Structures are given as structure tokens and as C-alpha cells.
Amino acid sequence: MKNTEDYIERVLFTEEEISARVAELGKQISEDYKDIDSPLLTVGVLNGAIVFFADLVRKITIPVQFDNLIASSYDMNSHSSGKVNILKNLENNVKGRHILLIEDIIDSGTTMNYLLGYFKDKKAASVKICALLNKPSRRKVDVKIDYCGFDIPDEFIVGYGLDFAQHYRNLPYLGVLRHSIYEKK
Numbered sequence: 454m455k456n457t458e459d460y461i462e463r464v465l466f467t468e469e470e471i472s473a474r475v476a477e478l479g480k481q482i483s484e485d486y487k488d489i490d491s492p493l494l495t496v497g498v499l500n501g502a503i504v505f506f507a508d509l510v511r512k513i514t515i516p517v518q519f520d521n522l523i524a525s526s527y528d529m530n531s532h533s534s535g536k537v538n539i540l541k542n543l544e545n546n547v548k549g550r551h552i553l554l555i556e557d558i559i560d561s562g563t564t565m566n567y568l569l570g571y572f573k574d575k576k577a578a579s580v581k582i583c584a585l586l587n588k589p590s591r592r593k594v595d596v597k598i599d600y601c602g603f604d605i606p607d608e609f610i611v612g613y614g615l616d617f618a619q620h621y622r623n624l625p626y627l628g629v630l631r632h633s634i635y636e637k638k
């Protein structure tokens with residue numbers, strides 16, 4: 454597995470394409486939130502959003518604070534259970550705060566739908582979603598994505614934070630994983 458071609462079928466978005474889109478998202482977010490009276494609480498959904506989070510927050514020009522969480526929508530057998538667990542929660546009290554959830558990819562929508570309800574119940578002033586990627590064809594739960602990097606077809610994507618079995622997160626671009634990689638497992 455030394456050569457990229459062994460596991461990447463094709464590049465979906467290059468570093469340059471991602472960077473340009475992230476800059477646009479940062480600009481739009483800065484504009485939309487310019488009148489809020491407390492710093493925007495940017496919440497990275499770990500681990501997948503780490504790279505996107507780090508790039509996006511540096512394109513936001515209004516005051517922000519950082520927090521993060523880990524959520525799992527899968528049971529022990531890795532079958533999607535539709536049930537979401539928060540494995541690591543925020544350090545900030547969200548009451549009265551404007552929250553921007555930053556996620557790598559929205560697939561079934563289960564995770565984000567749960568988190569939206571969770572933060573609304575905790576009396577956040579507002580909760581919005583910023584997702585780098587969106588797979589609309591896979592949606593099971595209707596969820597509004599306020600800021601979306603790219604709509605993509607139903608293929609398995611790795612790189613720029615996204616993994617397969619914890620691999621490939623450090624690729625600087627977004628690529629389609631070869632079928633032979635997940636058929637082997």
C-alpha cells in the first residue's frame with residue numbers, strides 16, 4: 454500500500470479546489486454571523502472534521518471560540534443502528550450560544566439530526582450545520598445543511614480528515630476509495 458494509486462481510484466477534489474471552497478464558506482459564515490453579540494461557538498465533530506475545521510476557522514473573520522465533540526451513530530458491530538451516542542461532549546455551556554456544527558460529511562443524516570435536537574434542547578441561541586460534503590442520495594433523515602462544501606455522488610470518500618477504518622485521513626485531497634480496499638476487509 455505504498456502508492457496512492459493502490460487505494461485511490463480517482464481524485465474527487467484537489468487541494469486547490471477544497472481551499473477555494475473553504476474560503477467561500479468562511480466568507481459567507483463571517484457575513485451571516487457578523488451581528489451576533491457573543492463569539493460564535495465553532496464545534497468540530499471529531500475525528501473526521503479535524504482538517505476541515507482547522508482550515509475553515511482560519512477563513513472566518515468574526516470572533517469565534519473552539520469546542521469539539523465525538524459522536525457515534527454505529528453500534529459495536531459497525532452496523533448503523535440509527536442511535537447516536539455522544540462519546541465526548543463539549544466543554545462549554547451552550548445555553549444562549551450561537552453554535553456552528555462543523556462536520557466532514559452528511560450521509561444518512563442521523564448524526565446531525567440528533568445533534569441539532571440535542572443542542573436545541575440545551576437552549577442554544579441558534580444551531581447551524583456546516584458540512585464539507587453531502588451525499589443527498591443516502592439521506593434517511595431530513596436535515597437542513599446551512600453551509601455545504603460539495604454535493605457528491607454515493608461513493609466512499611477518504612482524505613482531508615475522512616477515513617476508512619482510521620486510514621487515509623492525512624491525504625491532502627478528497628479521493629474515491631477503491632472498491633478492492635473495502636471488499637478485502
Ligand code: IMP
Pocket residue numbers: 501526556557558559560561562563564565608609610611615616617
Ligand atoms: P450519518 O450522516 O449519521 O450517516 O453519518 C455520517 C458519518 O458517516 C460521517 O461523519 C462519517 O464519519 C461517516 N461517513 C459517511 N460516508 C463516508 C465516506 O464516504 N467516507 C468516510 N466517512 C463517511
Ligand code: MG
Pocket residue numbers: 498499500501502556557558
Ligand atoms: Mg464524522
